[in-house]
Amino acid sequence: VQMLTKGHHGVKLDAEAWDRLITWIDLNCPYHGTWGEDVGDPGRQRQRRRELLKLYGNVDDDPEAIPPPDPETIYSGHPEPIVSDPSRSRLPSGTSTDRNADTKRSRSASGTYQPILPDPPADLTPSPVICDKRSVELDDGLTMQLALIPAGEFIMGSALGADDEPPPTKVRIERPFWMGAHEITNQQYAQFDPSHDSHFETMLSACHGVHGHPVNRPEQPVVRVSWVQAMAFCRWLSEKTGYRFSLPTEAQWEYACRAGTATPMHYGDLNTDFSQFANMADAKLSHLARDWYILDKPIENPTKYDDWIPKDARFDDGAVLSIAPGKYRPNAWGLYDMHGNVAEWTATDYRPHRSGVVDGRDATITDGRKAVRGGSWRDRPKRCTSNFRLGYPPYQCVYNVGFRVVCE
Incomplete structure (x- = not known):
């Protein structure tokens, strides 16, 4: 969440996407939704659990069932490309770059600024x-x-x-x-x-x-x-x-x-x-x-x-x-x-x-x-x-x- 909030790879979520993500976190990030996904086929336990739930709870539900996804909710698109912000490659006027090597910049062939890594300090x-x-x-x-x-x-x-x-x-x-x-x-x-x-x-x-x-x-x-x-x-x-x-x-x-x-x-x-x-x-x-x-x-x-x-x-x-x-x-x-x-x-x-x-x-x-x-x-x-x-x-x-x- 912190990375997405800070603009991770230019990804932007709408209100519904944020709501889904936060809800998933609030549900304690479930490990598995069914026993079968975790330990394998529960065998007779699956049917017996369903029978007792229907008998004593009047609920007919199969907890091991994994419903197919709704085709309308499947989105196969790609995120929009990241638009670079030229202002992020500029330093304010009057900035001294002599004292610290990591604030120096060099021009590449494309004209963008590239950082120069500083040498390790001697002391x-x-x-x-x-x-x-x-x-x-x-x-x-x-x-x-x-x-x-x-x-x-x-x-x-x-x-x-x-x-x-x-x-x-x-x-x-x-x-x-x-x-x-x-x-x-x-x-x-x-x-x-x-x-x-x-x-x-x-x-x-x-x-x-x-x-x-x-x-x-x-x-x-x-x-x-x-x-x-x-x-x-x-x-x-x-x-x-x-x-x-x-x-x-x-x-x-x-x-x-x-x-x-x-x-x-x-x-x-x-x-x-x-x-x-x-x-x-x-x-x-x-x-x-x-x-x-x-x-x-x-x-x-x-x-x-x-x-x-x-x-x-x-x-x-x-x-x-x-x-x-x-x-x-x-x-x-x-x-x-x-x-x-x-x-x-x-x-x-x-x-x-x-x-x-x-x-x-x-x-x-x-x-x-x-x-x-x-x-x-x-x-x-x-x-x-x-x-x-x-x-x-x-x-x-x-x-x-x-x-x-x-x-x-």
Whole structure:
């Protein structure tokens, strides 16, 4: 659904097609409609089941019958060809392409722009930047560390991403602001709502005798909090400290994540080894394929049916699920886990960037979907870039979405 919403291969669904797809999902993606499709001919059971249903339920129905399709519902046409958008191959005027190789372009014989892949960086250490830090006191001796993000300009969005990412637009952040160096943890959130539980992450197959993998430990980032709850936390924190806290806007979030870079990640491109920088879907994710009854026993050499989550198995960041923020290298402005670990709510309404108009992009004026950034432990790097976007309803509590705060 997320891929289709973001314009996957130019496919567009009408209202009826969306309704059918969502209904199928709501029905729990049925494995098989009949016993015969799963285990073979049920034999005498089929007829006996029908007899009892008719006798005691006054219903004459054969659950094993597969009705033929209605010829009128069969469509043999092909999707319309994708019309390329020339604007997606252009960068805004004034964009510097000298600092980052991945923003350079070369002309092909057809006249279209082609990306030039950058060379691997010689030094993966973020560029040192002098920035201020401050701490905010919470209850029970807890503190929250903030990093000062300077004012400046950057190119927001990407010409090479999904349909909701272009066009690249020059955006100016007029004033510096403080941003949480880390994602809000379960322990910090509990000062606001002691009843909240981030719960467990289920196993990749059936769970028998075990709950799954905990994501509700005090040091882990809080998840399964809605946008409404995250904003309520910000209001509580504002009243408690006397400072004005909120969620970051999309522009603030992407600007802070990039920290002066124009590469897909603040540490490099999609082929850069992220093991020291981010908790994303990697080789370690195979450890989620475990014995049904023994949580701490990963399956040796799991099949694709047990180990089915897409991942970049070239790298191993050492984490299976979300972990305590701050375990990986920060970006140049002292922010940790901007890529991966858990995705993060922003204050902004989710809307496409097609128009290229900045005014109103950061507005929060509707009850519609809200923008989420950064990707999580369950996402490959391409879904954790500085410009990748998702949108969720403000009431939805998502299993891998948390938040961090800004203070202005």
